[in-house]
Amino acid sequence: MTNWYNHINKKTEPILNRIKTHPFITELIDGSLSKAVFLFYIHQDAIYLSEYKKTLASVGVKCSKDDDTQFFLDAATGIIHVENALHQLFLKDEKLNIEASPTCELYTSYLSKMAHTHTIEEVLAAVLPCFTIYKQIGDYILSEQKNQDNNPYQDWINTYGGEDFAKSVEKAIAITNNYAELASADRLEKMNDAFTKASKLEYLFWHSAYNQESWKI
Numbered sequence: 682m683t684n685w686y687n688h689i690n691k692k693t694e695p696i697l698n699r700i701k702t703h704p705f706i707t708e709l710i711d712g713s714l715s716k717a718v719f720l721f722y723i724h725q726d727a728i729y730l731s732e733y734k735k736t737l738a739s740v741g742v743k744c745s746k747d748d749d750t751q752f753f754l755d756a757a758t759g760i761i762h763v764e765n766a767l768h769q770l771f772l773k774d775e776k777l778n779i780e781a782s783p784t785c786e787l788y789t790s791y792l793s794k795m796a797h798t799h800t801i802e803e804v805l806a807a808v809l810p811c812f813t814i815y816k817q818i819g820d821y822i823l824s825e826q827k828n829q830d831n832n833p834y835q836d837w838i839n840t841y842g843g844e845d846f847a848k849s850v851e852k853a854i855a856i857t858n859n860y861a862e863l864a865s866a867d868r869l870e871k872m873n874d875a876f877t878k879a880s881k882l883e884y885l886f887w888h889s890a891y892n893q894e895s896w897k898i
């Protein structure tokens with residue numbers, strides 16, 4: 682398949698639309714999101730990112746082209762910078778010794794499973810929504826908001842709306858499309874499933890933060 686990403690992006694548009702209309706995002710746009718909810722999200726995202734960077738490094742190790750390996754290792758390093766910047770801004774005095782929520786645990790475990798027991802095509806498809814959905818949501822928020830000068834969450838919003846992130850997203854799409862071009866119909870189906878599941882997990886991640894999800898016991 683020549684442009685696999687275009688195909689799966691269209692197919693998963695309903696999930697993206699659900700994220701755009703989720704109260705976490707609509708309230709983030711107008712600045713009314715509760716600080717407790719946002720901090721819960723940032724804490725969970727800190728845990729998520731520290732696991733996600735390991736998955737990206739594993740993906741890099743699995744790539745056959747030097748260039749692709751370098752891209753994922755750089756992306757993993759880039760995450761360390763994002764983590765430090767965001768967490769210094771928003772978690773100044775907060776301690777990071779909290780446990781992962783059920784959804785955070787589910788998402789990071791799913792990605793780790795894909796990286797360690799599935800094919801390179803599937804794990805590429807599984808990590809891609811982390812790039813593309815954040816880019817789409819970052820751009821969406823920037824285009825919708827009218828309060829860039831006084832939104833308390835602007836630093837977070839700017840991280841994912843910028844040019845550097847856009848380049849990185851384009852490269853991740855191109856690498857995944859290259860693998861999809863040579864994949865069998867069966868492998869493509871598995872890639873679709875992985876991209877769809879990771880997109881749903883992105884939705885659940887916002888949703889679980891909005892509800893400050895806890896372990897039931």
Ligand SMILES: Cc1ncc(CO)c(N)n1
Nearest residue numbers: 726729730811812815886
């Ligand atoms: C849950 C989640 N997915 C993707 C990103 C973007 O790297 C992030 N920061 N958090």
